[in-house]
Amino acid sequence: MTLTSGKWSPNKVTTGVREAFKTGTPSQRPEPSVAYQPPVEPIPFPPGREPGCDDEPAPAEAKPDDHTFIWLDDFCQQPPSTSWLVREYLELDSLAAIFGDSEAGKSFLAIDLSCHIAHGIAWRGHKVNKGIVLYIAGEGQNGLKRRFKAWHEHHNLPVKKNIAVRTIPAALCEPAKASQLVEYIKKLIASIGTQPVFIVIDTLNRNFGNGNENDTKDMTAFVSGMDCIRTATGACLMVVHHCGHGDKSRMRAAISLHNAVDSEYLVAREGDRQEISSLVTTITNTKTKEGGTPKPLSWNWRQ
Secondary structure, three states: OOOOOOOOOHHHHHHHHHHHHHHOOOOOOOOOOOOOOOOOOOOOOOOOOOOOOOOOOOOOOOOOOOOOOOOHHHHHHOOOOOOEEEOOOEEOOEEEEEEEOOOOOHHHHHHHHHHHHHHOOOEOOEOEOOOEEEEEOOOOHHHHHHHHHHHHHHOOOOOOOOEEEEOOOOOOOOHHHHHHHHHHHHHHHHHHOOOEEEEEEEOOOOOOOOOOOOOHHHHHHHHHHHHHHHHHHOOEEEEEEEEOOOOOOOEOOOOHHHHHOOEEEEEEEEOOOOOHHHOEEEEEEEEEOOOOOOOOEEEEOOO
């Protein structure tokens, strides 16, 4: 069929439609140019799902890496995933925080835990999972040296390559800096051939970065930085922080850190600072996501 030139008027369209209904053939109407398409074969129903089949088929077993889901029956049959770093107090692959007032003994506690874990010595009667420790200080090189040396002298143990120290601030609330630190840790892991089990961030303030501790967004970014390290290593990350200025029973700054950690401990000291032997430090659990609440622990100071 050939097409007539010129535009179709509404009257011509109406007349053409009427003639088509009368004769069964169009009158000078243009045919659309449609490419040939082969007939589509019907898609067969899967076995057990033909029309009229009411029985629900069992879901097909997914191949590995097909998706990130797991069926509930398989999920519930998995053994508990709790793996203690320090039995009853710290778990591997977790976030932890210790906080307290200035000079309460927070760094001494972090060093004590680090050394016990690195040497595989039970910490105050609680078994530890021996392994490499990373200590990210960001400050106080001389004081840190003295404390680590004093611990080893007191326990009559040699200083070994089982604790790696970093005195450069980490800036964990800045994603680029956090990613850079993860890469440094991966390089260290590659050089020693093993993963760290315990990573200390002492203190939050020194390793926070260009942000505001009181801002929820910045604190959430800091927690994300910690999570990046935890995911890359499977270690327990413990941050050392200060308590609030008014309320000494809670951590300073935005509440999002408290909400994110798996375990949290308040470190408090009592006694006369002028008489070292009268000083007593106590740690009290203020949060545990899973399991029972650990008992408070206290110890005396001596010079």
